[in-house]
Amino acid sequence: MKQATFVIVGGGIAGVSCAEGISFLAPDESIIIISASPMVKKVTNIRNLTKMLSEFSVEERSSNQVFEEFPNVIILHDTVVGLDHENCLLSLASGETVQYERLCICSGAYPKLIGNNPHIVGIRDTDSVQEFQKRLSKSKKVVIVGNGGIATELVHETSGVEIVWVIKDKHISATFIDPGAAEFFQSRLKKGDTTEEENEERTTVKRIKYTVDEGKASQGAALGPDWHTKANLQGLLESSNVSLEYSCEVKNVLDGDAAWPVYVELTNGKLVGCDMIVSATGVVPNVDVFKGCGVAVSDDGGLKVNWKMQTSLENVYAAGDACSVGWDLAPQWFQMRLWTQARHMGTYTAKSMVCDIRGEELLQDFCFELFTHSTKLFGMKVVLLGLFNGQTLDDSYEILLRVTKGVEYVKVILKDGRMQGAVLIGDTDLEEMCENLILNQLDLSSFGEDLLNPDIDIEDYFD
CATH class of the missing domain: 3.50.50.60 (FAD/NAD(P)-binding domain)
Incomplete structure (x- = not known):
């Protein structure tokens, strides 16, 4: 012992x-x-x-x-x-x-898999990524089920394959963002929309490194941020296409035939044939x-x-x-x-x-005073602070928005004139100001929409 x-x-x-x-x-x-x-x-x-x-x-x-x-x-x-x-x-x-x-x-x-079928793959650890890569290299069409971070990264990073993205919500990436931010990201679903800087970033390991020294894990720990950076997520086709099936879920997984190895029956009545199903429906x-x-x-x-x-x-x-x-x-x-x-x-x-x-x-610990999370969606920096989607506020709140197409998306949640949360997409440099305003719960009623006016340096008021 x-x-x-x-x-x-x-x-x-x-x-x-x-x-x-x-x-x-x-x-x-x-x-x-x-x-x-x-x-x-x-x-x-x-x-x-x-x-x-x-x-x-x-x-x-x-x-x-x-x-x-x-x-x-x-x-x-x-x-x-x-x-x-x-x-x-x-x-x-x-x-x-x-x-x-x-x-x-x-x-x-x-992973919470949607069914028990050899053509269903869950993305969780290094081994499952390697299995996904191997299958993807032989695939022309895949169905991705889920609407969280892993599903979003897969849709954005995978190329050379036709993707059918099945989501139960009315907009993409609902785990993190609202319909407005989803619309902001919509153009990035089109493959080839990335900049040279983003393409260069993909070739550089920024956070996660795979250095397996001792055999194979039976059940590894979950993947971290940027898990896809060094993964070759390339299918058989020369081009890519993403189609979305909103407000539906998988009803059944059916055996394949000569056309496709497996079929997915959706709750909206559609039957989709594919080479592989990726289950990214949470844990x-x-x-x-x-x-x-x-x-x-x-x-x-x-x-x-x-x-x-x-x-x-x-x-x-x-x-x-x-x-x-x-x-x-x-x-x-x-x-x-x-x-x-x-x-x-x-x-x-x-x-x-x-x-x-x-x-x-x-x-x-003070970390339990404020929800904070920094990540990347569709190649862009995303910062989530506090009640970023109005969680627990019972739809009784005000939203201020500042949007520059393709550059930034700023949303702050206010209730009774006090900031409760924020979504910051792009290089906004507003993280510190929003964090302080949420923690301090200052009454911002007097600022109105000028709170997000780029011509006014709001931070000067709180120095």
Whole structure:
């Protein structure tokens, strides 16, 4: 039997950030990480855009590389098959047992596939991207199902193939943007609409690097930002075309014939033949092995945690995609299973566990005061702040817009004259101002539409 003060399940961003946080706060305490994959995710090159908003690189490395500078960390390449929380014991697939004083479950999530068919591919980790590339190189037509970040990136980055994009909403990329921003991006669905600068960016690995050193992962951690940068997403055709099927879902997946290997029956009555179906319809928390222990589970399938990231089981914590927050949230923050939140949660949980062991007071991290996320959609920088789509405001809010076709899209959400959220697309340089105005909740009624007037430097008023 192995034992450690802190045991972490999972080698994704939440798990690695948690381990690094504990190593910094308690370098003399023992840490064991249990990862099914020899590859783990490490955050590097953190660049703070504002006090709360940051960009960072994600590198996929062998676990030995990541933790070679932390002598108190032991890596076990194994899978958890059981938890005895009364005796603080984990059972592993190898037959080994691990005893802990504090346990953090960072087991992530797995793709929510639309069906069980050999022609359905889910994009989740490095192995699934390689499988997608292999199939795409032999494809003329693919159906992409989903409307989140992965689906949007696939539609924009894939070339040499006919794409049928099936979305359940009335506009594209509804996970992140509103119908106005969707219209702003509409022209970028046309292949060949990218600039030389964007094409150059695609050849440069900006954030994620694949450096597989030790065999193949059985279930790797989720892909990070810019996962497609070095992937060759090229089909058989010389040109590309994207057609959209709005407000519908997959009703059935049917066997193929001489014309197409597989058919997709949609709820709008259409039957679409294709070479491959890409299921990008979200994820499900990967916590099934822990549910038999009596742990509280949220409606979305995640392990319910309080503001200290503690589950309902004593000495057991959870972070990242595996957890669901169960405390009274700050007005402009909500949970979204994103890399930024996985990093925040992992680091904060490390502090919480160390404080618990030492009997020290814990204060909730300021990152839970404001939702922040920076990403790219259709090759453009996108910053999301606060209640960026009016979440929780019950349609009782005002919207201010500033749009320059092909250059920028700025939307701010106001309620009772106070800014609640913002969507900033392009190089707007408004991140810091909007963040401060949301946090400070200043009454902006006197500015009216001049708040977004490019000829007026609003920041001068708040210096």
